[in-house]
Amino acid sequence: MSLANNLSTSMISSSSSAFLAPTSFNARTRSVSVPLKSLNIVKCVATPQEQQIAYKTKVSRNANIAKLQAGYLFPEVARRRAAHLLKYPNAQVISLGIGDTTEPIPDVITSAMAKRSHALSTLEGYSGYGAEQGEKAVRAALASTFYGNLGIEEEDIFVSDGAKCDISRLQVVFGSNVTMAVQDPSYPAYVDSSVIMGQTGQFQKDVEKYANIEYMRCTPENGFFPDLSTVARTDIIFFCSPNNPTGAAATREQLTRLVQFAKDNGSIIVYDSAYALYMSDENPRSIFEIPGAKEVAIETASFSKYAGFTGVRLGWTVVPKQLLFSDGFPVAKDFNRIVCTCFNGASNISQAGGLACLSPEGLEAMQEVIGFYKENTKIIVETFNSLGFKVYGGQNAPYVWVHFPGRNSWDVFSEILEKTHIVTTPGSGFGPGGEGFIRVSAFGHRENVLEACRRFKQLYN
Amino acid sequence: MYKLSACCSMSCGISLPPKMILASLRGHKQGNGRCTNVPRNVNLEKLQNNYLFPEISKRELQHLEKYPNAKVISLGIGDTTEPIPEQISLSMANYAHALSTAEGYRGYGAEQGNQVLRKAIAETFYKDVAIKDTEVFVSDGAQCDISRLQLLLGSKVTIAVQDPSFPAYIDSSVIIGQAGDFQDKTGKYQNIEYMQLGPQNNFFPNLTITPRTDIIFFCSPNNPTGHAATRKQLQQLVEFARDNGSIIIFDSAYATYVSDDSPKSIFEIPGAKEVAIEISSFSKFAGFTGVRLGWTVVPEELLFSGGFPVIHDFNRIVCTCFNGASNISQAGGLACLSSEGFQAIRAVIDYYKENARILVDTFASLGLEVYGGVNAPYVWVHFPGSKSWNVFAEILEKTHIITVPGSGFGPGGAEYIRISAFGRRERIIEASWRLEKLFSMGKSPLLTV
Numbered sequence: 001m002s003l004a005n006n007l008s009t010s011m012i013s014s015s016s017s018a019f020l021a022p023t024s025f026n027a028r029t030r031s032v033s034v035p036l037k038s039l040n041i042v043k044c045v046a047t048p049q050e051q052q053i054a055y056k057t058k059v060s061r062n063a064n065i066a067k068l069q070a071g072y073l074f075p076e077v078a079r080r081r082a083a084h085l086l087k088y089p090n091a092q093v094i095s096l097g098i099g100d101t102t103e104p105i106p107d108v109i110t111s112a113m114a115k116r117s118h119a120l121s122t123l124e125g126y127s128g129y130g131a132e133q134g135e136k137a138v139r140a141a142l143a144s145t146f147y148g149n150l151g152i153e154e155e156d157i158f159v160s161d162g163a164k165c166d167i168s169r170l171q172v173v174f175g176s177n178v179t180m181a182v183q184d185p186s187y188p189a190y191v192d193s194s195v196i197m198g199q200t201g202q203f204q205k206d207v208e209k210y211a212n213i214e215y216m217r218c219t220p221e222n223g224f225f226p227d228l229s230t231v232a233r234t235d236i237i238f239f240c241s242p243n244n245p246t247g248a249a250a251t252r253e254q255l256t257r258l259v260q261f262a263k264d265n266g267s268i269i270v271y272d273s274a275y276a277l278y279m280s281d282e283n284p285r286s287i288f289e290i291p292g293a294k295e296v297a298i299e300t301a302s303f304s305k306y307a308g309f310t311g312v313r314l315g316w317t318v319v320p321k322q323l324l325f326s327d328g329f330p331v332a333k334d335f336n337r338i339v340c341t342c343f344n345g346a347s348n349i350s351q352a353g354g355l356a357c358l359s360p361e362g363l364e365a366m367q368e369v370i371g372f373y374k375e376n377t378k379i380i381v382e383t384f385n386s387l388g389f390k391v392y393g394g395q396n397a398p399y400v401w402v403h404f405p406g407r408n409s410w411d412v413f414s415e416i417l418e419k420t421h422i423v424t425t426p427g428s429g430f431g432p433g434g435e436g437f438i439r440v441s442a443f444g445h446r447e448n449v450l451e452a453c454r455r456f457k458q459l460y461n
Numbered sequence: 462m463y464k465l466s467a468c469c470s471m472s473c474g475i476s477l478p479p480k481m482i483l484a485s486l487r488g489h490k491q492g493n494g495r496c497t498n499v500p501r502n503v504n505l506e507k508l509q510n511n512y513l514f515p516e517i518s519k520r521e522l523q524h525l526e527k528y529p530n531a532k533v534i535s536l537g538i539g540d541t542t543e544p545i546p547e548q549i550s551l552s553m554a555n556y557a558h559a560l561s562t563a564e565g566y567r568g569y570g571a572e573q574g575n576q577v578l579r580k581a582i583a584e585t586f587y588k589d590v591a592i593k594d595t596e597v598f599v600s601d602g603a604q605c606d607i608s609r610l611q612l613l614l615g616s617k618v619t620i621a622v623q624d625p626s627f628p629a630y631i632d633s634s635v636i637i638g639q640a641g642d643f644q645d646k647t648g649k650y651q652n653i654e655y656m657q658l659g660p661q662n663n664f665f666p667n668l669t670i671t672p673r674t675d676i677i678f679f680c681s682p683n684n685p686t687g688h689a690a691t692r693k694q695l696q697q698l699v700e701f702a703r704d705n706g707s708i709i710i711f712d713s714a715y716a717t718y719v720s721d722d723s724p725k726s727i728f729e730i731p732g733a734k735e736v737a738i739e740i741s742s743f744s745k746f747a748g749f750t751g752v753r754l755g756w757t758v759v760p761e762e763l764l765f766s767g768g769f770p771v772i773h774d775f776n777r778i779v780c781t782c783f784n785g786a787s788n789i790s791q792a793g794g795l796a797c798l799s800s801e802g803f804q805a806i807r808a809v810i811d812y813y814k815e816n817a818r819i820l821v822d823t824f825a826s827l828g829l830e831v832y833g834g835v836n837a838p839y840v841w842v843h844f845p846g847s848k849s850w851n852v853f854a855e856i857l858e859k860t861h862i863i864t865v866p867g868s869g870f871g872p873g874g875a876e877y878i879r880i881s882a883f884g885r886r887e888r889i890i891e892a893s894w895r896l897e898k899l900f901s902m903g904k905s906p907l908l909t910v
Contacts, residue, residue, distance in 0.1 A: 058706025062615030114554035168782035175502030266498025311788035325501035342608035348751035
């Protein structure tokens, strides 16, 4: 199986080390534009001779991208991991950082994908362009599996290549003239895509927030649900539950308040339900379980953490037909237009896999894999509890949110990495509300999780 | 920011533009339900119609409803029809099976694409022009890359497109906010520079009269005209870009259809690395229209006006707004680039090219002005004095053949019809026969001009 060997994943993207934060480029760019006669002054900056007279186009850099502070969080974590491996080439590094699935995909699902692949070589089985909104069978299966009694129909569902991509497509739908709110801490793609889209002002270093974004603080003190009475109105509210990174799952009562808040303000909730099947408690798994939500919410979801499809790429977004812009225009129509123009459908092979996931056998198999990661989560929670840490999450999501009061989270990240060769994710990467926390992800082979916990115990005993 | 205590009332007035018909929303009652207070994106309001190809699909469906027994032949949307060569689908199947094993399972891939695949793309297509694997970004297709490039560039750049051109360049430009308002009189968006192409200028724009724009979208071999720019023409284009400090976005999705010695990559032109990005796709190359795989080349030498490398920002977009092409599709891509895989794909490309030749011959023998079909799988037929949607409708009504009206590609396509050469050979032959019947002996009113 030489191809499989060749196609080894690199969590460390080949280019990640080259793509440093923009600030580290300022010196180079300044020296590039400095006139030749002043070169002596900037000799301290090592710039290749040819760079100094390098041709530049006259196209201005997108000012929005220039606002971004550093690389996207997870490539940054990957970079640190790579640097660590260079330092300690023999270290048995355990990755509990990036939430990357590790367990094989159940046979029933991969067989379906293999079958579809083979079929593409036959006259009867070959298919070209699929509907941009997704294959009918997949949309129907998603509707009946996840939204059966909730009045969400096949045509409200748009199949995608993943929630991360859908988040950006939603931003393209909304445009630059909307305001948004996020939980703080939150999955970084909401904020970053907002910056790229031009919805925000500059990053304010003193508070570590972008101007024009409403950050809804979620802490142990408020049960990781924002105090909506202190939240200003925004057009869009990103809300992830079960939450990445805190693991908190909003209750029915909380979501009812959220929906009411959105209704009162005429806002749109973008509800990220990527971890819904990790729910242990009786909390809602879909925002559409809340009455009235169809008029105020979009829901995005993914096969990544359910079926180990992080590399296969498949997700979906629900835009109810009842959701209207202020002039009455249906949001779904604009989303459809974006999907038809800026996208060309998820891979047909991935969709075949998705359909298999939603068969009774597939659903059962997925639950088993999810159960495996949930057991990992339990082990990690117990470990940190036993060490006397304040531990959050882990009950309804594959993330454990550990409090290190008064400490800088990148420092804790580095300490853990240096002393135990375990990669985690520093809480501040998810927003200022994450400072003082570390996110430990529960994706990993059981023996690695157990070994990691042994090392944590050694470090913190 | 302030808190609003009331949402809008039930009777929010909806006046949907009449052109905005969307079948999937049938049953939605106007004025029913409550509106949010979120304003619609004004850029999306500027779009004139639905995206072109779903419109064509819709017409096909309507036609089938009218004539349920008609044997419709689709030469409209350029959708591949021939099966993918076995060794390629086999490698995808094997990769899928491997995902069920401990050794073969893979999670997130690098957002920029699998390293081995990036290398293979660089070596297969850019060997002689020294493009590095680190400059190749694997994607889920050129259409998606076009929009990611627009996100990269932002709303404040100006663009030029060929006229006619693949509609995604203009539509994505409107969506991102670059294009200004649509002007009914000219059929053009205010801020977009339309570089007219036609037989009169050998399907290459007159650059001496083209104003400067930041970005120039250029597709060669061209969709829809089928024209492949010559080396000399591309040298002029690169020089024009250099003089103006512009960036060319070169769409080479049909490069493997080139029959003569026209350049297959913009980077064959010296100096191009400092002024161009190239996008490409496995769709028409390998029949991957549904599998979804493509790539974009951003040379390290390409710099914004302040000296910042474009590749860094594109990487940021790819890492933030995307999560990599499907690993199974990438396995397929790698198989496509093996020597046996490539050879097998060549045979399929030749099959489509033979289709194109048959169609060109058909139209030529009818005395119609026909272009393209030699370096691209599209045939571009001129019906002087006509309106292309009328020609489209006439052909559909009388021969049950779907084509694409040229005006869907811009005002420069107004009198043209695009016929795509993707199809089973028997259907191409059948289509040719039906077209001969329609157009011979002056039977069609379209030929009375």
